[in-house]
Ligand code: 5AD
């Protein structure tokens with residue numbers, strides 16, 4: 067059996083073989099084909115859309131790679147509950163059945179404030195999924211938000227290697243706490259997404275293998291990876307961007323290791339390559355997260371430079387994406403797109 071066939075059959079490989087697969091282009095054709103077959107066997111040709119609402123770019127953290135870190139100069143904004151509900155309304159009309167509330171870690175949004183926002187969305191859109199991507203909070207906070215109607219949570223672990231984590235983050239943040247948050251989220255009942263950046267400063271292949279091993283331990287429902295892109299004004303502004311090829315290979319490897327996972331073809335991938343998102347879908351991804359934020363704020367949510375889709379109206383984004391998804395051989399699903407778990 068070839069190395070790709072073994073990864074597919076066992077959903078696993080020894081470290082050395084994972085490295086071989088990721089470091090060479092010899093297996094690419096076979097790898098992408100196997101990942102696409104597995105994706106089709108679980109999810110058919112469906113692509114799930116998640117309407118992304120970037121509701122605040124205030125952040126109390128100072129991650130060294132991030133353009134909205136607290137020490138970076140940025141034009142800060144917050145969206146009111148009414149404005150957020152407006153975005154949901156626009157999204158619902160366009161067919162979106164998942165809303166992702168993403169923001170920096172902004173203390174303005176206390177549990178009371180956020181629970182009120184979440185329960186209003188739940189009230190107006192009972193059949194929709196509400197995903198939060200708001201960083202590290204207490205177990206109690208995660209529980210209250212869940213009880214208010216949120217049912218999915220995205221929190222990338224960013225890197226599963228302690229030393230590498232300490233290079234990318236300020237001293238007051240820890241990998242241990244990040245992991246604890248992820249396990250708390252699972253325990254609370256959320257569908258949980260994690261993931262990491264590809265090609266972040268000082269990342270080694272050994273780090274990436276640790277990321278895959280951590281994901282096996284966590285067994286998340288969603289896995290988001292995207293290339294690192296430098297952000298102006300940050301300590302890493304002059305570091306090289308991540309590789310499209312390696313990101314695509316990793317998407318395929320993840321699809322073979324986690325056949326049932328929801329894997330987005332990320333905006334970062336689309337930013338790095340004009341057909342990045344189509345290539346991601348062909349490599350095994352099955353989710354796209356178009357921007358639903360009000361156009362006047364989009365440019366301000368600049369976690370990295372040159373982000374795409376910051377000028378388009380939401381309806382234009384949807385049309386553009388439909389074309390891209392269909393040209394890649396898939397179709398937009400109109401379902402809420404829950405994970406198909408294996409028991
Ligand atoms: N390049 C690529 N991805 C980034 N993120 C943050 N900053 C960058 C960057 N400069 C990713 C992180 C975070 C997600 C919302 O965006 O992985 O979890």
Ligand code: FES
Pocket residue numbers: 125126127128129132134135136170171201
């Ligand atoms: Fe905001 Fe990292 S800079 S969470």
